[in-house]
Amino acid sequence: MAHLHLHLLSDSTGETLEMIAKAALAQFASVEVERHFWPMVRSQQHLDRIMGTITRYPGLVLYTLVNDTIRDNLEAACAEAGLPTVSALDAVTDPLARLLNQDKMHRPGRQHVLDDAYFDRVEAIQFTIAHDDGLLWEEWEDAEIVLAGVSRSSKTPTSIYLANRGYRVANMPIVVESPPPPALFNLRHPLIVGLTTSPDRLIQVRRNRLLSLNQSPQTDYVDKERVEREVRYARRLFADNGWAVIDVTRRSIEETAAAVINLYNERQARLVNDPDAVGGIKPI
The missing domain is CATH 3.40.50.1370 (Aspartate/ornithine carbamoyltransferase)
Structure with a gap:
């Protein structure tokens, strides 16, 4: 070497x-x-x-x-x-x-330099931290991007990365037993992006997380059948609502964030010509 x-x-x-x-x-x-x-x-x-x-x-x-x-x-x-x-x-x-x-x-x-863009970025970071993991859902209309996904699908780190780029981001965990708040399905201003991953990769990430916390990895949280059901439920939810979808299985946080920014820019360009064009984005 x-x-x-x-x-x-x-x-x-x-x-x-x-x-x-x-x-x-x-x-x-x-x-x-x-x-x-x-x-x-x-x-x-x-x-x-x-x-x-x-x-x-x-x-x-x-x-x-x-x-x-x-x-x-x-x-x-x-x-x-x-x-x-x-x-x-x-x-x-x-x-x-x-x-x-x-x-x-x-x-x-x-x-x-401490210009307007700097203070906009600081405001975006503060907003994103305050709206992490489903918090303050009644303010999601003020977000530019809302990320949704099952636990450990990189929602929070991707949100923080995007916030450092100046985007106001909220994120929402998708849980089979606890449907998202109705407000999520009525948002008009933010771009909603679903993050999905392969069940095997998700199990690996979750197991490593449990071990890092000195907790037993023998729980439903990493049960293969349960995890597969979670992923299917999330994907069906994304498809039924026509939300953009990004598969993060083999993507770094930076790559995922770049894909989200591309989707956001594409949507903004469409909205210039058609203010009602909020959907129609293919999965990545």
Whole structure:
């Protein structure tokens, strides 16, 4: 197995840099990566301290630095040490600068500025947390997206991920013995999406959950026949109401959220031309 020291330098929180590194590393198998994370690098003194570690553990240096002096000094020091450097955003910002005929603003962390979008995202997170697991169903009309699914079908983590993208989300557990509140069937504003999964995968997830809580896995919660009945009931409910359906069996939370966003955008585009077009979305 290959071993890599990956140095991530950012003049802000480093969130963007970490996502880029994660996406790139996903393309390679059998690699043991040791990350060295350096956020808020905004002075030469800070860079000098970091270079000691970088040269001690040589590897790839990935950075997002807008200060030209610090960038130049980092590249010069790495070149002297024979280490490769990559500016993670230049491949996008340089063509943009040429197309827009504008100079880059050289302002660190500008994507995290406290603008209206930031406060909208905070409001979305607060709404989503307050409307988790069927809570405050009488306010679901204020949601943009409502997720429904049986227990452990990734409703809550998908909701939180979507909230971090700025969507107000509520989620509702589907339980055979306890039908959803009637309000769910009369919603007009939110997109309702049913999350389904294979019974075998659901049993595995539930059993792992019980074990993590030091509880016995020998319960109806993981009984194969019961779980299959739950999944059939949920799928029939989704189909009878014409709700969009996403199978999360082999999807990560990010992939599920991306599919939900695509459905939401498609629906919004249809509503521009036809305000009554709220259904008609095929399962994914």
